[in-house]
Amino acid sequence: MTPPPVWALAVTYWLHFLATVMWVGSLTAILFLFIPAIKRALDLNTQIALLDAIQKRFEPVVWFSLSLLVLTGLFQMSVNPHYDGFLAASTQWSLAILAKHIFGMVAIAVSAIQTWDVTPAIRRALLVSKKTKNVETLAALQRRETLLLWANLISAILILGATAVARAS
Numbered sequence: 001m002t003p004p005p006v007w008a009l010a011v012t013y014w015l016h017f018l019a020t021v022m023w024v025g026s027l028t029a030i031l032f033l034f035i036p037a038i039k040r041a042l043d044l045n046t047q048i049a050l051l052d053a054i055q056k057r058f059e060p061v062v063w064f065s066l067s068l069l070v071l072t073g074l075f076q077m078s079v080n081p082h083y084d085g086f087l088a089a090s091t092q093w094s095l096a097i098l099a100k101h102i103f104g105m106v107a108i109a110v111s112a113i114q115t116w117d118v119t120p121a122i123r124r125a126l127l128v129s130k131k132t133k134n135v136e137t138l139a140a141l142q143r144r145e146t147l148l149l150w151a152n153l154i155s156a157i158l159i160l161g162a163t164a165v166a167r168a169s
Helices: 006-041 045-079 094-132 135-168
Strands: none
Touching: 006 045, 006 135, 045 094, 045 135, 094 135
16 A cells, blocks of 8 residues: 555644644643632532533534544554454554544444534523422532543543553554
């Protein structure tokens, strides 16, 4: 196989880095800046409503970033001289890439749960709590959403660690 032009590989790396920064930066901002600030300043209903509004903006960024990471990552992997085939585990590089893919699948699964399970449940619970003033369900959903955000950030950190191992091999 003929190697790709340097400019194409450079653009692919740049897009991969950009998607990583968007994804990890958004997770970090939500977990370390937004959530602590709104917990100190707002009542539970307002916290959840604001987090829901943030999630509406955040989810497209997450899915765009994850899609871009998969596409650019597969391209980079396929042109790498260490690449021995999908799911290969014969070298330290291939083991690191395999770990990276496993953590990436975890991140995608966590994002899917958040997007298609927790976020709609939060929206329904917000409507119900306006009528009943019952916030127990909202509090439980907020804890679940925060846990999923942490799971996603930890997955991202593990992906970056696996990337570092692959780059060092």
